[in-house]
Amino acid sequence: MNISRIGIIGAGQMGGGIAHVFAVHGFSVTLYDINVQLAANGNAAIQASLKRLVEKGRLTEEAADLTLKRLSPTDDLGQLRDAELVIEAAPEQLDLKKRLFAELDQLCGPHTILATNTSSLPVTELAAVTSRAHRVIGMHFMNPVPVMPLVEVIRGLATSDETFDVIVALAQAIGKTAVPVRDYPGFVSNRVLMPMINEAIYTVYEGVAAPEAVDQIMQLGMNHPMGPLKLADFIGLDTCLAIMETLHEGFGDSKYRPCPLLRSYVQAGWLGKKTGRGFYTYS
Structure with missing residues (x-):
């Protein structure tokens, strides 16, 4: 499965960091939050982070400009409709995440993978509110995302081998080390x-x-x-x-x-x- 369009839910510290990393590595990223100001704030934080990288000589101005062009902040969840992968980075509230996954299941195409950045909540329970449990998986990034090399990849009970393999390859494509863990509270980290x-x-x-x-x-x-x-x-x-x-x-x-x-x-x-x-x- 070829993934080029990423949707991120939550423009805070984690969601913004995830968006930053994918955009730097050439992916088109739509960054969603519940209002346009929060989404814009997340985009501004990424811009500030890129500026610091340019000042330190770790990134060229051209690469920083291209990264920003790949980012689209929005408060319209419908803008994530065409994403091939949506990563949820909302607050650690199970009911909130379940509502989001149920809504995304209705919104996105049948081949879209739905991932959660949850740090402790059950991936299997989130998958159960969708009609695509085989395409639901955990991608637990570490903070700060642009710096930390680890992604815990958490398989729910129904997560398919294909979905797992796609996510592991994708993590590697953005310079991360993907480590598989089982779906238990808190995972390993x-x-x-x-x-x-x-x-x-x-x-x-x-x-x-x-x-x-x-x-x-x-x-x-x-x-x-x-x-x-x-x-x-x-x-x-x-x-x-x-x-x-x-x-x-x-x-x-x-x-x-x-x-x-x-x-x-x-x-x-x-x-x-x-x-x-x-x-x-x-x-």
Whole structure:
């Protein structure tokens, strides 16, 4: 299956990053969000990222211009009708994603592959609301998408070999390493990462150490490039909480219980870097 037209749902940090990578590699990309301003903001963020790459000598001005010409921001979901692959990068809310997949199933042609960038939710359950479960798959990109080389490729129960092979080849075509995993809560990346972040939050909650100390110990003692609490702020504390809740519900194991301090921060609107405050304060 030859794929040249990509639709992306969600022009935020993840969706914008995915759009950026596909456009740089020559694909035509339609970037959708619920209103035109959000879609335009996503496009502007990509433009700013491309400008930085040009300034650093990693991309020519001509290549940056061509990349922008391949991007079409929109608030009209119908503009994704002719895409051969649609990647959903909406917030981690199962009901929202299921509504989107049901709508895309009606909108897109029968050969269109529907992918989700979910970081923890069941691909099989999303596929079940469509009439093309064999063409539904997970493509979990890492943040920041233009930099991180990994894509977790998650097969639902009904995902066909053909769909899997197409997505693996496509990930390779945009310079990523595709690693197959089974459809379990959190897959591999977040099943391992999020409990570590949650435990780091517990150490702050229980007064064992300050956030700076926790991060310094993990960086200097464990050679992590970024401490777990700084990373949590970067991911978004609301996203961290949603993933922990998915793990807790999916496995029914108390070891995945979200830390009460994480809940409190999310309730306060302290979501990390994107809101200016989390475990650290950002200007």
